[in-house]
Amino acid sequence: MTIPTPPKILQPEMIGIACPDCRDGQLTARPNRIGKVFYACDQYPACKFASWKRPIALRCKQCGYPLHHEASILNFEFFKCSRHDCDDWIAKDDAHEDPNRK
Ligand SMILES: [Zn+2]
Numbered sequence: 001m002t003i004p005t006p007p008k009i010l011q012p013e014m015i016g017i018a019c020p021d022c023r024d025g026q027l028t029a030r031p032n033r034i035g036k037v038f039y040a041c042d043q044y045p046a047c048k049f050a051s052w053k054r055p056i057a058l059r060c061k062q063c064g065y066p067l068h069h070e071a072s073i074l075n076f077e078f079f080k081c082s083r084h085d086c087d088d089w090i091a092k093d094d095a096h097e098d099p100n101r102k
């Protein structure tokens with residue numbers, strides 16, 4: 001008789017990006033109920049920030065939210081703003097790391 005192993009609990013993983021919404025939280029990678037990873041604030045449910053794409057340490061020039069990698073077309077890579085109501089995007093060549101981050 002074998003004892004079934006309990007399902008592995010995946011801990012939210014800090015990705016080292018401060019939450020742009022509440023500014024107190026840190027963004028974490030965590031799986032949803034079906035195991036798909038999304039990125040959300042560790043202050044949830046107080047803070048509702050969430051994104052399907054992994055935010056990176058580059059900020060939107062329009063609103064200051066972190067960008068995420070959106071697409072690669074031939075040799076061009078594009079980053080897009082992770083804010084739902086902002087559709088700003090930038091080509092990788094024009095992107096610069098946040099100088100406050102090392
Ligand atoms: Zn937050």
Ligand SMILES: [Zn+2]
Pocket residue numbers: 060061062063064065081082083086087088
């Ligand atoms: Zn933006």
